[in-house]
Amino acid sequence: MYWPNIIDLKRFYASTLGAAVCRRIQHKIKRIWPDIFDDSRKEKTVIVGMGYALPYLTRMLNKMPLFPVALMASGNGAVHWPEKGKNQSLLSGETLLPFDDDSVERVILSHLLEYSNHPQHLLNEIFRILSPQGKILVIVPNRMSIWSRVESTPFGHGHPYSIVQLQELLRQSLFETKRVEMALLFPPTRSRFFLRIAEILYKISQRVCRFPIFTRMWGGAIIIEAQKQVYAANVDNVFDDRRKRMIYRPIPANFGNPRER
Numbered sequence: 001m002y003w004p005n006i007i008d009l010k011r012f013y014a015s016t017l018g019a020a021v022c023r024r025i026q027h028k029i030k031r032i033w034p035d036i037f038d039d040s041r042k043e044k045t046v047i048v049g050m051g052y053a054l055p056y057l058t059r060m061l062n063k064m065p066l067f068p069v070a071l072m073a074s075g076n077g078a079v080h081w082p083e084k085g086k087n088q089s090l091l092s093g094e095t096l097l098p099f100d101d102d103s104v105e106r107v108i109l110s111h112l113l114e115y116s117n118h119p120q121h122l123l124n125e126i127f128r129i130l131s132p133q134g135k136i137l138v139i140v141p142n143r144m145s146i147w148s149r150v151e152s153t154p155f156g157h158g159h160p161y162s163i164v165q166l167q168e169l170l171r172q173s174l175f176e177t178k179r180v181e182m183a184l185l186f187p188p189t190r191s192r193f194f195l196r197i198a199e200i201l202y203k204i205s206q207r208v209c210r211f212p213i214f215t216r217m218w219g220g221a222i223i224i225e226a227q228k229q230v231y232a233a234n235v236d237n238v239f240d241d242r243r244k245r246m247i248y249r250p251i252p253a254n255f256g257n258p259r260e261r
Helices: 006-014 016-032 054-060 119-129 163-172 192-196 198-208 212-218
Strands: 045-051 066-073 089-092 104-110 130-141 175-183 221-228
Touching (some): 006 016, 006 054, 016 054, 016 192, 016 221, 054 066, 054 104, 119 130, 119 163, 130 163, 163 175, 163 221
Parallel strands (some): 045 104, 066 089, 104 130
Antiparallel strands (some): 130 221, 175 221
16 A cells, blocks of 8 residues: 655645644644643653654643654654654554553554554554553544545545544454544645635534534544553454564674674
């Protein structure tokens, strides 16, 4: 399946349209997870952004006790993040995540599930690394919207989902859906005129939200919050395909030459 280049994703979110997308989805994240932006929060929270979640993780930097980590898929490459300071990004295979069991409190999945060749295995691995009662926020293109048909944005590539399809995929990996939101209720155009009135369109869409059929057709992105179901977990069934994870370390340059060992 086609994997977007990390440079293309970065370039899109640096554009005017990408900035508008980021604002709308970031607003939804704050509505769904208001606790992580609470300045009075004292518990350390490890938040892993998988795929390309840098636009949302950046707003969590320097917000103690949050510890955001950017995990980028090997299919599209990685960049140093944040641009200043110690690196908090890494490159990994989508089904072999370099985290211990029950070590992560929150996961944001953006621009990854729709490109994955093994979506069920990916979700199984996320289940493994999440702490008991850990939560995942999945952001995918809405197959009913025009966004999934416009190839000039990242939402026009990969495999789009319907709400029912995504909920079933999560259920099979023992995640319980807690909340469903629709985002990007404006056309995927780079026209400055439409982007200027995007805020007005958003306010109108909030009233239309009383009629779900309209938001499900217009919304370019589906956002689902799901929680790990520890009480229902059948470990043998979920992890029977899990392979031994490889941990790479530096070796001397002449190690591969048998004459010099």
